[in-house]
Amino acid sequence: QKEVEQDPGPLSVPEGAIVSLNCTYSNSAFQYFMWYRQYSRKGPELLMYTYSSGNKEDGRFTAQVDKSSKYISLFIRDSQPSDSATYLCAMNGPSGGSYIPTFGRGTSLIVHP
Amino acid sequence: DSGVTQTPKHLITATGQRVTLRCSPRSGDLSVYWYQQSLDQGLQFLIQYYNGEERAKGNILERFSAQQFPDLHSELNLSSLELGDSALYFCASSAGQGTGELFFGEGSRLTVL
Numbered sequence: 001q002k003e004v005e006q007d008p009g010p011l012s013v014p015e016g017a018i019v020s021l022n023c024t025y026s027n028s029a030f031q032y033f034m035w036y037r038q039y040s041r042k043g044p045e046l047l048m049y050t051y052s053s054g055n056k057e058d059g060r061f062t063a064q065v066d067k068s069s070k071y072i073s074l075f076i077r078d079s080q081p082s083d084s085a086t087y088l089c090a091m092n093g094p095s096g097g098s099y100i101p102t103f104g105r106g107t108s109l110i111v112h113p
Numbered sequence: 114d115s116g117v118t119q120t121p122k123h124l125i126t127a128t129g130q131r132v133t134l135r136c137s138p139r140s141g142d143l144s145v146y147w148y149q150q151s152l153d154q155g156l157q158f159l160i161q162y163y164n165g166e167e168r169a170k171g172n173i174l175e176r177f178s179a180q181q182f183p184d185l186h187s188e189l190n191l192s193s194l195e196l197g198d199s200a201l202y203f204c205a206s207s208a209g210q211g212t213g214e215l216f217f218g219e220g221s222r223l224t225v226l
Contacts, residue, residue, distance in 0.1 A: 034214075043115060043203055043217030044156070088156065098161060098169040098210055100146075105155035 003027050006089055006104030015113050019076040023089035023104045026070065030091040032099070033065045035074045038086045038106065047087075048074065079111045116140065119204050119218035127226055131192040134221045138185055138206030144168075145187040146207070146215060147179055151200040162187055163210055194225045 006023045013019055021035075032051055036044035048063040050056045056063045062075040072091070076083055086106040092099045116139035126132055138145050147159040158171035162181035173179075176194075181187045191198060201222050205215040 036217075041219075043117070043205075043219045045115065045217065046214045049214060095169070098163075100158050100161060100169050100171065101215060102158070103148075103156040 003102050004089065004091060004104040007107055008105050010108040010110055012110045012112065013079055015079060015081060015111055017079050017111070019074075019079050019083070019109060019111075021074040021076075021087050021089075021107050021109070023072050023091075024070055025072070025091055025102075027091075027093065027102075028067075028070070029093035029095070030102075031093045032091060032101075033063070033072050034090040034101065035061075035063055036088045036090060036103075038088060040085075044088055076109075079109075081111050081113055084109055084111050115216040115218065117204060117206050117216050117218035119202075119221050121221055122219065123222045123224075125224045125226065126194060128194055128196060130194050130225075131190065132194065132223065134189040134191070134202050134204075134223075136187045136189070136204030136206075136218060138187070138204075139216050142206035142208050142216070143185065144207045144210055145181055145185070146205040147173075147187070147189050148203045148205065149200050150203060150220070156203070159189070168210065191223070194223075196225050199223055199225045 035048040038044040053067045060077045064073040088106040089104040090101040092101045118137040143164045159173040161169040201220045205217045
């Protein structure tokens with residue numbers, strides 16, 4: 001079992017839809033939870049960053065962390081064609097004195113007009 | 114623009130050859146991470162350096178090596194290349210040692226023929 005599981009998709013939705021992206025993980029030592037967006041032929045860029053359980057909202061994006069279930073989610077409201085990208089969850093915790101983000105495989109999102 | 118610079122952007126070489134990938138981190142960032150991204154494996158952590166010292170190692174093959182120089186730029190050396198080494202290689206940097214945001218470069222696409 002991989003440490004971080006993420007459905008690769010693709011997930012295809014119409015413009016304006018609410019998108020839900022999810023990851024599960026197995027390492028209970030993870031403390032920091034992140035979502036990155038990666039456009040084709042580009043490097044990942046950080047979208048959301050949360051510490052421990054709870055919700056965090058930033059504009060149209062909401063990140064949720066449920067440590068008891070080892071489950072994290074990213075919601076995108078009023079999705080736009082420009083949101084079409086691959087979304088990678090990432091998480092880390094202490095490991096031998098360092099913190100190394102472990103990434104999910106990414107979910108490909110397509111928002112069609 | 115993340116501020117992380119990677120060269121070369123594209124590289125085509127033959128099996129058995131050796132290549133060097135270069136990364137300049139964001140100004141002021143002390144940590145450099147190398148990741149390999151392939152379609153079937155996602156983003157896989159290779160190695161981390163902090164202020165010139167190796168801090169963590171992931172699934173890095175013995176044929177691969179890296180270093181971080183006094184000016185904080187880093188190089189990833191890949192030798193005895195095999196077809197399976199074809200992938201995108203990303204460098205990321207952070208100010209600290211992993212609890213914060215990672216800033217990714219645009220990657221070096223390696224094709225081994």
